[in-house]
Each structure stands twice: as C-alpha cells, then as structure tokens.
Amino acid sequence: MRKRGYFGIFGGQFVPELLMPALLELEQAYEKYINDVQFKRELSYLFKNYAGRPTPIYYAKNFTRIAGGARILLKREDLNHTGSHKLNNCLGQALLAKNMGKKRIIAETGAGQHGVATATACALLGLECHVYMGKEDTIRQELNVFRMKMLGTEVIPVESGTQTLKDAINEAMRDWVTTVKTTHYIIGSVVGPHPFPIMVRNFQSIIGQEALQQLPEYGIDIPDYIIACVGGGSNAMGIFHPFVDTKARLIGVEAGGRGANVGDHSSSLGRGEQGVFHGKRSYFLQNEYGQISPAHSIAAGLDYPGVGPEHAYYKETGRAQYVSITDEEAIYAYKKLAREEGIIPALESAHALAYALKLAPTIPESQTILINLSGRGDKDIITTKIN
Ligand SMILES: *Cc1c(COP(=O)(O)O)cnc(C)c1O
Secondary structure (H helix, E strand, O other): OOOOOEEOOEEEEEOOHHHHHHHHHHHHHHHHHOOOHHHHHHHHHHHHHHHOOOOOEEEOHHHHHHHOOOEEEEEEHHHOHHHEOHHHHHHHHHHHHHHOOOOEEEEEEOOOHHHHHHHHHHHHHOOEEEEEEEHHHHHHOHHHHHHHHHOOOEEEEEOOOOOOHHHHHHHHHHHHHHHOOOEEEEOOOOOOOOOHHHHHHHHHOHHHHHHHHHHHHHOOOOOOEEEEEOOOOHHHHHHHHHHOOOOOEEEEEEEEEOOOOOOOOOOHHHHOEEEEEOEEEEEEOEOOOOOEOOOOOOOHHHOOOEOOHHHHHHHHHOOEEEEEEEHHHHHHHHHHHHHHHOOOEOHHHHHHHHHHHHHHHHOOOOOEEEEEEOEEOHHHHHHHHHO
C-alpha cells in the first residue's frame, strides 16, 4: 500500500513534532476546500479575471525553423499576471489560508519571483505578508525587493549560511514553528513536507489541464514530447501531471550551470544523491557526510540544491527523463527566442528551450514538442547583458 504523502519512497513529513499539528490542519483544510464549490468558483474566477488565464499555446514557427525539425509549441506562462507560473500556486494557497482563518502569511524566495507572487496574492486578499530572502539574493534581485515592498510586504534579509534560497527556507520554517496558529507558510514549489508537494502540484496542474483543451487547435490531442525546466519542479509538474497517463514523453531540464564540479550546477536529479532535507525525502546535492552542497545556476529560480519528491519518483520509475543544460546553452536559447519570436523568456525557461533546440532536429518534423515557457525574462536582462 502507498503511504500517505509518499511517491514511492520519496516525500514524507520530516519536520519537528511542533509542526505536525499544522501540517495535519493544512491537509484537512486542503482536502475540504479543494472539493468545495464556492472555493473552486472563487479560484477559477481569480485565475480567469485577475491572473489572465487561460494562457495561450503559441506555435513558435521561427524558433521551429531555427531548431530544424519537430514542431515547437509554447505554453505561455510568461503571460500570467506577475510574469510566471508562480501566481497559480500563490492564489490557491492564499485563498486557502484565508478560508482557514489565517491572517498572516510567510514565504521564502530566491530570485524574488515567488516572493512577488505571494505579495501580490496577499495584497489582493488582505493578508499580512512577510518574505524571507537571502541577503545575497536581495542584492542580486533588487527590483523584486522593490516590487514586494510596493505591494505592502515586509522583506526580511537572511544572513545565515550562503545567504540564498535554502537559508531563506530554513528561516521561514523557524518562523512557522513559533507562529503556526496564526500563520500559513506558502511554499513556492513542489517541495517541503506533505501536503505541500501534492497541493502545489494540483494548483499548478491548471497549466496542463488547459493544454489538454487547447492542443486540438493544432490538430493533436497529446504532444509527442513535453519539456519544462526543473528547479523545485512546480512548473514542470504542473504541465506534466495531467499527461502522466498518456503517451507523451516528459522531459525535465535541470541547470547544468558552469559544469560538473560541486558548486557549479543545480542538477539534483542528475548528479545528486537521495537524502532528507527541508521536510522530505528526495534527491539533493550533498557531500559525503550528507551535508547540503551549494548550488549554482545563471537562472536564480533554478538555484536550489534539491528537487520535489514526485520528480524523484518519476526518475526512479522512468516515467520522466531528466537532462541538463549549461548556463551558456540557456543564454543562447534566451537570445534566440527574443530575436526570432519577439518573446524574452525567463532564463529558467530558456533551459527548456535550449533542450528543445537539441532534441527537435533528431526527431521527425511530423512530431510536436510542447514547452512550458514558465516565465518572462525582463528580470534577467541585466544578468544576460553582463554575460
Ligand atoms: C521559480 C521559477 C522556476 C523554477 O521553479 P519550479 O518550481 O521548478 O517551476 C522556473 N521558471 C520561472 C520563471 C520561475 O520563476
């Protein structure tokens, strides 16, 4: 029998006892509201009239020509309000928290995209919001710090450890242990203890559900390949999940960074090992003592030393394939999409585009690749200019 909150051997709830009541309360509330007609109606209203969903699927003709092979379609999450898929999850969780009577929200953020999406949902729903962000990241992503403050959120710089995302998560967890009665922690990806991986995946599954409705416009029901970048894995899980029982081949693209050395990449599935961290069993970058190793990617949103447990399970079972793309390859694809299609993609999404450039010429022109374009790249202009 499958244990609750597990995907095979991955997942679980590896948290201090103090947090267990909060996780149980959250799980019960989630199960209640996700089947509640009023909740569902309100969330779909916000998706449609606030966030701008459904996001279109666009046939990237010029990019297809450059790649030279299979037809490439883009699911345009870059057109979602605030510029990425992140808001899908934040609207869902913030609405859930409000229904649970929680008035205070905390979140962690790396690049600031999840922080901005959380701050947005909290402004909309009248919730108090505090975002933990590594000090290093507050400097690298200054614009997003301004956006969060403009939205009425307190940004708390974290000075421990590497002063990046994993340290921000540690601080948010520390906060939550002492504030669980009044506070909900909006985790930004399919990571953390159960029920977060399932809950975040289900809120993000709107991406794949829409795609199923939209693909017939292009003469197909199921694409031959679906490609998405993988940081924690939420945009990938969001587009993969509704296709899991179909013949579509699922490919997750991790950050290969500058190369294979420790500290140069974020390929948790490709080069990491199994372990337990941030509440779950999954794959992590770690040293021989099981201590977490530093991650690197040119794309700040991929710069996390772990991955969601459901991806670990898909890797083990072979349902999805995981590959990596280097910083350099991602920048090439970033520039190509901008020049050929007039769409500046997020550097994260550019990892998926770069893999499509490799794959397309090796498969027949009659086949279709659906890429999840997880976000827009305005935030990355400075980074790519320097490089
Ligand atoms: C945060 C982010 C990602 C990575 O997060 P996942 O949970 O792996 O989706 C990818 N793309 C964009 C645009 C992001 O903001």
